[in-house]
Each structure stands twice: as structure tokens, then as C-alpha cells.
Amino acid sequence: MMEQETGNVVSREGEALRAPRVIVMDRKRKKKKKKYSRRNRSSQEFEVATTKSTRQITRAVDRGISEWTRLRRKSSRKKKDGAVKDSSRNARKALSKAVRIAGKAPKKFLDELESTRLYKRPKKRLI
DSSP, rough: OBBBBEEEEEETTTTTTOOOOOOOOOOOOOOOOOOOOOOHHHHHHHHHHHHHHHHHHHHHHHHHHHHHHHHHHHHHSSSHHHHTTTTHHHHHHHHHHHHHHTTTHHHHHHHHHTTSHHHOOOOOOOO
């Protein structure tokens, strides 16, 4: 009826029954390595970095518009013509949120770019 400290279950007669312990181990799968041809590798890595930063900016715009919509609805429920009266404040808050998220995109883009072969190419010496 009751569980005791070590997984024992006490039966109605008072005797302890031992239940088998089951250990479930979750194996992590190895991430497959991206395959590029030698000739196109740098351009493909650049494309991946560009896509990631573009996705981040798009996500930021979406979050900003969603925030503005949420604040507009809240204002219109609170007071008469609230959406119009609070429009500048709502837009400011939404833009602030969008810029906060989108501001991380350039750094992430450059971090991704630094790991590519395009960035690591040997530079010609001027001397």
C-alpha cells in the first residue's frame, strides 16, 4: 500500500515485496558532420552564417510585431480609444524588444564567419 525508502512495497499482510529496478539510459546521438566539396566549402559556410543571422532578424521582427499587437489589445480593453492613445508607447516598447533581439545578429554572424575557411584564408603580406 505504501512505498518505503528503497523501492519496497508493503503488502496488506505487512511483508515487504521487492520490485525490480529498471534503469533507462538515453543515448545521445552523434551529430553528423556536414559534408562540403573542397571547392564550395567556404561559400556554403558563408551561406549558413548568413541564413542564421537572417533568421534571427526575422524572428526579432516577428517578436516585435507580436508584442505590439499584444500591447494594442491590452490598451484597447483598458480604456476607450486606448489603442490610439497608447500607440506611440506601444510602438516604442515593441521596437525596443525587436531591436534587443535583432542586435545580437551581427555578432552571431561574425562569430559564424570567423569559423569559416573564408575568414581563415592566409592574407597576402605587404612586406
